[in-house]
Amino acid sequence: MRFYADIHLHSYHSRATSKDLNLEQLFYWAQLKGLQVVGTGDLIHPKWLTELKQKLEPTEEGLFRLKPTYAKEIERRIPASCRGEVRFMHTVEISSIYKKFDRVRKVHNVVCIPSFRAAEDLQSKLGAIGNIASDGRPILGLDSRDLLEIVLTTDPLSYVIPAHIWTPWFSVLGSASGFDRMEDCFSDLTKHIFAVETGLSSDPSMNWRLQQLDPFVLVSNSDAHSPAKLAREATVYDTELSYPAIYRALSDPKDKGLVGTVEFFPEEGKYHYDGHRACKTRLCPQETKKRNGLCPVCGKPVTVGVMSRVEELADRPEGKKSTRWRPYFNLIPLAEVIAQAKGVSSPDSKVVQETYLRILSHIGNELFVLQEVSLDEIKAIAGDMVAQGIQRMREGRLNVAAGYDGEYGKINLFAQEDYQRKEGQLTFFNEHRFQAK
C-alpha cells in the first residue's frame, strides 16, 4: 500500500516543544495531515517510554497503534473525510556533541528501533553514558560512530538516519560543526548508514550534487516541535505497512518500496542562505564568497547556510541526479496558503483555521488537498484565491525571500496586484498589514 511516514518529531519532553505534543495529539494531527506512520520521538526518555508502553499496542511487525481506549475520544473529533489508520514507529533523536579530529562536532541523529525490548536496551545503554531524563532529545558527549555502534547492537533491524544533514550547527555535513565527508563521521561503520534526512533547508536536487551521498536514499521528516507542524515534510512509501518493509525500502537498493518525499521549498528553511540575523544581513552564496564570508554590518564571519555548504562540497553539476534518486514534491503548509490567500499575516488566526478545517472536512486530509485534489473542488469550498494559491504552489510559481541564520524564509504566493484584482480583498489586506506592524 501507499503511505506517508513522518518519523522525526518530538514529544513534550523535549526542550522548546509544545506542551500538547502527546500521543493523542499526534494521533489527531496525523489523520488531519494524512500520515499513516509517525515516529514516537523521544523514545528513550524514561517518562515518555513508560507512557508509550501504557498507551500503545503492537500491530504489524515493528509498528504500534494507540490503544482504542485512548483513541476513541480523539477519533470523534476527526472529520470523517480524514479518518485513517495511524501507526507509530519507535524513534528518537540524539544530539551528540564531542571532539573529533581536534574540532568540536555537533551531530544530530535519528535512531529507529523495532521493538520495546530494543528500546529498553538502548535506554539503559545510553542512560549509562549520560543524562537521558532532562531532555527528550538527550545531549550526549558520544561520538556519532559510537552511537551507531550502540544502536546496531540493540537489534539487527535498528538503524540510524543522520538528521537534517545540512543544518549548520547540528548535523553531519553542517558548515559550523559537521564533517566534510560522511566517512569522517561514521568511520568504519559508514556502510551501516543507508538513508539521510535532507532537512527543511535543502531538497533532494541539492543533495544530488554530492557523489558521496549516492549510496544513501534521501528521506524527509517534519522534526515537528508542535503537533500542527507534522508532515510539513514526509516520506512516501509504496510497500507493505511494517517496520521491516520500511527498513528494506531504505536499505536495499533493489527494493522499490520508497516512492519519494514531500518537501518544504528549501528557501523557506531557516538556514538556506547565509547571513546574520542580528545584523539583518542575508547573503546568497555568491555574495558571501564576494565578501570573504564576512558580514557587511559587523565584519564577523556570517553563519554559513545550507546552499553555500552544498556548493562547497558539491562535485556534480546542477540538474544531474544521483543513482538512488527519487522524485519529490515541494509543498507549502495549507494553513499558510490560506493565510496568504486571505491576506492574513498569521496562519494561526481564526479565519485561517476555520477555512482549514472546512476544506479538510469537505475534501480530505492536507497532503491529499495540497497534491491531488482538483482546483475546482478547492475553489468551490474555499474560494478562488486559495485555489489559485495551491495552483501556484503546485507549479512552483512563487516569490521567496530565503531563510538565513535561524530566520525562516518568507514565501509570497501573491503579489500586490493579485489582491487588488480581487474586489474587496484589498482593503481587508491592508488593514491587517497595518495592524500587524
Add this chain to the structure above:
Amino acid sequence: MSIDFKPSELNQSQRQAVSHPAKYLLIVAGPGTGKTHTLTHRIVRAVRSSPQKTLALAITFTNKAAEELEDRLAQHIPACGNNILVGTFHRFCLRYLKGHVKDTNLPTALRIASLFECEALAKGLWPNLTKRQIKEKLQAMSAHKVVHFAQPLPADVAAYNGMLRRHALLDYDDVLVEAWKVLSCGVPTPFTHVFVDEYQDINYLQHALLQELVRHGAALTAIGDPHQAIYGFRGADVVFFEKFRDDFPAAQVLALSDNYRSAPNLLKASGQIVVHSPGQTMVVPPLTAKMYTQGCLKVYEAATDKGEAEYVVHQIEQMVGGTSMFSQDSGRVAAGQKAGYSFKDIAVLYRLNAQKNVLEEALARQGIPYQSCGDRPFVELPPISELVTLLREFQNQDAVGDNLSALIQRIFETSAGAAILNNRAWMDNVQRFIRMTAMFNGCNEFLDYLALQRPEDMVDPRAEYVHLMTLHASKGLEFPVVFVVGCEGGLLPLSLEGISADPIEERRLFYVGMTRAKESLFLTYASRRRLWGRSLAGGPSPFINDIERQLKEYDQAQSNRRRKEKRTCDQLELFKV
C-alpha cells in the same frame, strides 16, 4: 599533561634534568612545565644506558598517573615491564608485601579491607560511638599510623589492628606500614633507580619508605612543586621537599620554569597567588609563559549559589557554542559564536563536595552531560560494595575458584545479582565494574586492584563530559576552560564552623585550581550560599584580591541583557534581498 615532544624537543632545562648525573636529584617542576615528560625521559635514559643492570621503580601519586606514565614509557621502551615497575606507594607496597609475607608475622591470605569493613570492625570495638565518630576515629588512627609508625601502638590502634589481622585484613595505611617494617629490617630491594612524582605531597611514612628503598645504593629522582603541596591534612608535609638536600648527601636541585600550559595573563595571575606564600623557605623561580595567546580571566559575583551555578551553565553553553537549536535560535548563544570547546575541555572545581549538588542540578536542567569525580572510592559506591561481597562469598564456596569471568557470570545468575543488574540507577557503575573485570583473569588480583582505586582515578573515558571535581582531585590535570566556584571567604580559605584548614595550604590549593586552566579561567563567588542547611555570606575570597586589578575582568549578569536583545531582535523588520 598533553605536552608531547619528540625526544629532541626537550627544552634546555628539561634536557639538563633528564641527563643530570647526580645520584640524588630533586626537580622542581611547576604546573605545565613538562613534569611527566621530563620524568619519562629520565627513566628511559636510565634504562637505556644499562638495560641489563637497571631496575627502576617509579612511584606516582594516583593510579591514573601510573597508567599514563606506563603508557608513555611503553612508547619509548616496548618491553619496559622487565626493567620498570610503575605504581603508587600502595600498589608497590602491596606487591612487595605479598612477595615477602614470610618475612612478616602476617597471615598469608592477605587482603585490603574496604572502608565498610574498617567501619564495621571499629563499630564492633567501640559500639557506643556514632557513625560520624567512627569515621573520625578511623581518620585519627590513620593520621597516627602514617606519622608514628615506628613507635609502639597506642591501645586503641593495637586493638583495631588486632581485629583486622584476625580477619586477615590490612587497612589502607597498614599496607605501607607493614612494607616499611620489612624494608627496615634490612631486606635489600633489587631496585637500582627510584623515581618519585609529586614529591611535595609525601608523608612521614612514605618518606621513611623512600629512605629504606635507597639505603642499599639506589639512585633517587624526586620531582614536584612545593607550591602545589595540598595534602597536609592527610599527613603529607612539604618540609620533605625543602630538606631534600639534607636527607640525601650531595643532592642536586634543578628547576623547570618554562610553562607550556597557560595563557600568559593566567600564568601571571596565578603567580601572584604564590609569590607571597608565607612560611615557604625554598625559593622557586617564577614561571615563564611559553604560550603566547592571551587567555581570559573572569571574575563573577552571583547573588546566590544557585545564581552562580546558572552562570556557570550559561558560560558552558556559550563555550560550546550552543547545545540545542533552541539556544542557538533564541539568542541564548550569540549568533556566529565559534564552536571552540567540547564538554571534555571544561572543568568546574570546588572546595567541598557539598557545593556539587547545585551545580549538578543546573547542568542537568540544561541537559549538559557532566561527570563528577566523587568523594568516595569506586568500591564504596552502590552497588559495587554489594558486588564485591557477593564475589568474595562465591569465591569461598564455589568450585570455579579464582576464575573471575566465571564468578561474575555466577553472580548475575543469582537473584541478588540479577536485581543489581536490573536496577537502572546502578547501570553506570555496574557496566564500569564489568569493563574493569575484563582486564583481569584472577579474582584476587581484581579485588586488590579495586581496593586501591581512589576517587580521582575514576574518570569514564567513553564519552565526553564536563568535569566536576574538588580542587584536590584536579591536581595533575589540565583543561582549556576552568571554573573555580565558591571563591569566597569561609570556603577559600576553608574556615567554617567545625571545618577549617591551614590557610597557607589553602592558598596553594587555590593556586593548583587556577593553574589547571589553559585558556579561560572563571573565578566565581556567591554573596549568599546555602551549605548543610546553613546560610553563609563570606564575600569574595581574599585570594581574588591578591590578583592585580588589570588581570581580572569582572563579568556582568547576563540574563537581563539577553532578554533585551531578544526583544529588539523580534521587532526587526525582515531584511529583503
